[in-house]
Amino acid sequence: MCIVAEKLWVRKSSGLVRSVSPLDAFAMGVNYSGVGLIAMFMGWSYAWYPHGNPYVAYIFGGIWCMIAMMCYSLLAIALPRSGGDYIFVSRILHPSLGFAFNLLVVWATVMWASWNGYYMATVGIPTMIGAMGYALKNQGMLALLSYFTGPYAQWYAMAVGTAVILSFMLLVSIQIKYFGRYQSLLVMIIIIGSLLAPLVLFATPREIFVSNFNSAVGANAYQSIIDAAKGSGADLTPGYAPYATFALLPVVQTGLGWTWSSTFVAGELKDVKKSNLLAVPIGIVVMIILVVMWYAGLEYSAGREFITAANYLANYNPSALSLQVPPYVYFFASVASMNWPLLVVIPLIILINLAFPLTNMTAGPMNTLIGVRSMFAWSFDRLFPSYVSKVSDRWHSPYVSAGIHCFIAWLFLWVYTFTPYFVTLSLTGGLIAGMIVVSISCIALPFLKKEIYQASALSKWHIGKVPVVSVVGVIGFIWVMITEVMLAIDPSYGASNAISLGSLVLTPLGGFIAYWIIRHIRKQQGIDLDLVYAQVPPV
Amino acid sequence: MKTRVFYATDVHGSELVFRKFLNSGKIYKADVMVLGGDLTGKMIVPIVEHSDHVFSANWPSERTVKPEELEEFEKEVRNHGFYTYRTTVEEADRLTSDRAKMDELFKTLIAQTLSKWCELAETHLRGQNKKCFMQLGNDDMLGLDSILEGRENIVSTEGKVIQIDDEHEMISTGYANITPWSCPRDIPETELSERIEAMAKQVANMKNCIFNFHCPPYDSGLDEAPDLDQDLKMKASGSGVSTKPVGSVAVRNAIEKHQPLLALVGHVHEGKGQARIGRTLCINPGSEYTEGILRGVVIDLDEKGIKSYTPTSG
Numbered sequence: 001m002c003i004v005a006e007k008l009w010v011r012k013s014s015g016l017v018r019s020v021s022p023l024d025a026f027a028m029g030v031n032y033s034g035v036g037l038i039a040m041f042m043g044w045s046y047a048w049y050p051h052g053n054p055y056v057a058y059i060f061g062g063i064w065c066m067i068a069m070m071c072y073s074l075l076a077i078a079l080p081r082s083g084g085d086y087i088f089v090s091r092i093l094h095p096s097l098g099f100a101f102n103l104l105v106v107w108a109t110v111m112w113a114s115w116n117g118y119y120m121a122t123v124g125i126p127t128m129i130g131a132m133g134y135a136l137k138n139q140g141m142l143a144l145l146s147y148f149t150g151p152y153a154q155w156y157a158m159a160v161g162t163a164v165i166l167s168f169m170l171l172v173s174i175q176i177k178y179f180g181r182y183q184s185l186l187v188m189i190i191i192i193g194s195l196l197a198p199l200v201l202f203a204t205p206r207e208i209f210v211s212n213f214n215s216a217v218g219a220n221a222y223q224s225i226i227d228a229a230k231g232s233g234a235d236l237t238p239g240y241a242p243y244a245t246f247a248l249l250p251v252v253q254t255g256l257g258w259t260w261s262s263t264f265v266a267g268e269l270k271d272v273k274k275s276n277l278l279a280v281p282i283g284i285v286v287m288i289i290l291v292v293m294w295y296a297g298l299e300y301s302a303g304r305e306f307i308t309a310a311n312y313l314a315n316y317n318p319s320a321l322s323l324q325v326p327p328y329v330y331f332f333a334s335v336a337s338m339n340w341p342l343l344v345v346i347p348l349i350i351l352i353n354l355a356f357p358l359t360n361m362t363a364g365p366m367n368t369l370i371g372v373r374s375m376f377a378w379s380f381d382r383l384f385p386s387y388v389s390k391v392s393d394r395w396h397s398p399y400v401s402a403g404i405h406c407f408i409a410w411l412f413l414w415v416y417t418f419t420p421y422f423v424t425l426s427l428t429g430g431l432i433a434g435m436i437v438v439s440i441s442c443i444a445l446p447f448l449k450k451e452i453y454q455a456s457a458l459s460k461w462h463i464g465k466v467p468v469v470s471v472v473g474v475i476g477f478i479w480v481m482i483t484e485v486m487l488a489i490d491p492s493y494g495a496s497n498a499i500s501l502g503s504l505v506l507t508p509l510g511g512f513i514a515y516w517i518i519r520h521i522r523k524q525q526g527i528d529l530d531l532v533y534a535q536v537p538p539v
Numbered sequence: 540m541k542t543r544v545f546y547a548t549d550v551h552g553s554e555l556v557f558r559k560f561l562n563s564g565k566i567y568k569a570d571v572m573v574l575g576g577d578l579t580g581k582m583i584v585p586i587v588e589h590s591d592h593v594f595s596a597n598w599p600s601e602r603t604v605k606p607e608e609l610e611e612f613e614k615e616v617r618n619h620g621f622y623t624y625r626t627t628v629e630e631a632d633r634l635t636s637d638r639a640k641m642d643e644l645f646k647t648l649i650a651q652t653l654s655k656w657c658e659l660a661e662t663h664l665r666g667q668n669k670k671c672f673m674q675l676g677n678d679d680m681l682g683l684d685s686i687l688e689g690r691e692n693i694v695s696t697e698g699k700v701i702q703i704d705d706e707h708e709m710i711s712t713g714y715a716n717i718t719p720w721s722c723p724r725d726i727p728e729t730e731l732s733e734r735i736e737a738m739a740k741q742v743a744n745m746k747n748c749i750f751n752f753h754c755p756p757y758d759s760g761l762d763e764a765p766d767l768d769q770d771l772k773m774k775a776s777g778s779g780v781s782t783k784p785v786g787s788v789a790v791r792n793a794i795e796k797h798q799p800l801l802a803l804v805g806h807v808h809e810g811k812g813q814a815r816i817g818r819t820l821c822i823n824p825g826s827e828y829t830e831g832i833l834r835g836v837v838i839d840l841d842e843k844g845i846k847s848y849t850p851t852s853g
Binding site for chain 2: 007008009010011012013078079080081087091180376380381382386389391451452454455456457460525526527528529531532533534535536537538539
């Protein structure tokens with residue numbers, strides 16, 4: 001009946017489980033980051049801030065980002081069964097703020113789902129085909145690319161985007177263990193492809209890369225791109241500048257700051273939640289190493305001047321860029337390997353170029369799952385009607401919330417495809433804004449919710465007399481505020497578009513107002529939302 | 540006629556959460572308070588006195604406890620759902636190597652604490668005109684039932700049909716289907732089914748009946764628990780911890796067959812939520828006793844049925 005565990009006497013009872021291993025935590029941490037998308041953000045960094053030092057930005061910013069993301073880990077240690085930022089914030093600050101900012105997060109996940117669909121159609125698939133076409137000198141594949149830019153391009157994007165969004169709905173509807181296996185398999189392929197890319201580049205000296213590139217794209221294409229960029233006003237002078245490096249921080253956050261999703265691990269008898277503490281930093285450290293390898297490999301093989309020129313043209317003067325695919329690391333790695341034996345090149349190029357589209361197919365469903373789970377939580381807390389959390393008896397799928405999420409994502413797909421109104425980085429602004437209140441919750445936890453704080457392992461960690469959780473919260477707050485403000489005001493980032501910026505502000509504001517309206521309506525129905533998080537003092 | 544019910548479950552020995560439960564009637568203005576099982580703790584923290592009158596304990600990590608800190612430390616341990624036992628080095632070693640004696644110690648401490656809780660409940664609820672119903676759950680040792688019986692202001696509900704107001708009856712059991720830990724009140728599904736049916740056939744008006752079953756219905760969404768391997772380690776995948784339904788088929792069958800008004804369940808702490816099985820609303824408020832949070836649900840009943848319900852987290 002009894003077991004003895006290190007001077008504690010434990011009786012045989014339910015819930016005594018072993019926590020996940022560090023390896024599982026590592027897998028979760030990496031799984032939640034959009035590895036393949038970082039290649040795209042790399043391109044932006046060269047185009048928008050050619051004098052930014054990506055190594056300093058990613059290492060320095062990455063460490064800062066890692067500490068900031070630990071806000072989620074620490075709150076998950078204090079409240080392991082809470083299930084996410086909505087409840088963290090509702091419980092620690094106020095339910096109106098929890099709902100308001102979670103609404104913003106859910107809105108951002110909806111937009112990301114539509115973005116994933118759009119980019120799969122316009123970038124993911126064409127890049128893969130184009131990279132293979134160039135590397136294998138297959139004119140047939142290159143000819144296919146014209147379909148992605150021709151008169152029916154937008155309808156093609158709608159069709160592919162719709163299929164992608166529907167697939168997200170299907171994926172969040174299957175049992176979590178199958179979903180997990182799907183994610184793990186895809187992430188394995190993504191990691192392998194992403195690791196191969198810089199290794200191939202490191203194995204390809206400059207002169208060979210230049211020769212390959214000219215052979216694939218056209219005579220003297222390499223130099224032509226540099227010349228065209230200069231002619232278009234690109235600053236290709238060498239050297240780094242402090243502001244430009246600093247301005248890369250939102251790119252760093254966008255690339256690295258999502259491993260927080262892996263912190264929801266249940267547990268019973270608890271000490272320090274090692275898996276929670278490990279999952280976030282492990283994921284970010286792996287990503288930093290990978291990204292640094294990409295930058296270094298690209299600059300060694302292709303040259304910084306050329307990469308900057310290509311990305312400058314892709315962003316500011318695409319017609320002058322003699323490429324039919326975006327100038328991302330996967331494409332350049334494919335070109336670097338093109339003279340290797342065919343039996344090696346073909347699977348290599350396939351693996352390398354699967355990383356980007358597959359990232360859409362891992363990050364997209366995860367975002368959708370976050371959105372669906374949030375709606376479940378709102379429904380359980382009576383903020384939303386109970387039918388939103390309906391689960392089908394046969395398939396056990398959250399079909400109502402998944403359907404709502406994907407339908408709205410599909411509507412935004414129309415907006416994305418046919419209008420210029422939503423710019424990409426306003427989406428990350430939405431997600432980052434949610435992190436602001438999480439960091440504030442961290443700061444406030446020891447003071448506003450002493451009971452929860454004292455009951456957790458966090459109460460044992462201090463720097464002097466200051467709780468560690470509050471220190472982490474302050475660091476996190478500063479980090480997300482810097483990135484959020486830069487997203488809002490720096491013209492290179494999309495959120496400065498009035499509609500995008502407006503939606504970042506109006507969504508939580510609308511959510512805040514909506515909370516009080518819903519509270520009033522529920523009161524008329526006999527449901528008192530003030531009870532949900534009301535304090536109950538012990539007798 | 541309107542009756543407000545407050546339901547919570549799975550306090551697992553946390554004195555802080557139990558004390559909150561006792562105050563829940565006042566805070567939530569509930570007429571009826573129901574505590575759904577798994578009342579007792581899982582661990583003893585020995586506080587070992589050394590020859591120099593300093594005490595040591597290994598919770599949450601190795602530490603010394605000064606005599607003036609003892610009371611506060613013991614309170615903190617109790618708030619987390621554990622028991623304390625002041626002992627000597629020699630006795631601690633003896634107990635560690637003698638399982639039978641350790642069992643006896645557990646029984647003693649659990650029984651003492653449960654009695655103390657009942658006395659606290661009797662005192663606090665005196666004069667409040669509220670009904671308080673309690674039962675033991677599958678995790679609670681056998682032989683404790685008599686402690687809940689014959690109490691002022693507390694009604695022990697295991698195996699009984701109880702009228703909670705003029706319109707609503709409640710049947711209750713804290714037993715559950717077999718778990719990987721073979722808990723004291725884990726029983727085969729057939730036995731659980733017999734227990735439930737024995738109560739159900741005594742219910743006069745099943746349409747208005749409340750099932751107060753500690754174990755949730757199988758595959759209801761309220762019973763998703765971490766999937767475990769043979770070493771009781773959580774299976775993790777790329778998306779996090781894998782889960783599977785662990786509820787009772789007997790409970791599910793009973794709900795499907797009898798279609799009561801309401802089923803209040805617990806047992807799976809992560810399984811908070813609501814589900815409908817036919818006309819029956821099933822609610823698992825979950826449990827966060829380790830965090831000192833009293834999770835529950837406030838349900839307003841009237842002559843037509845369930846007027847409203849609100850999950851709580853106090």
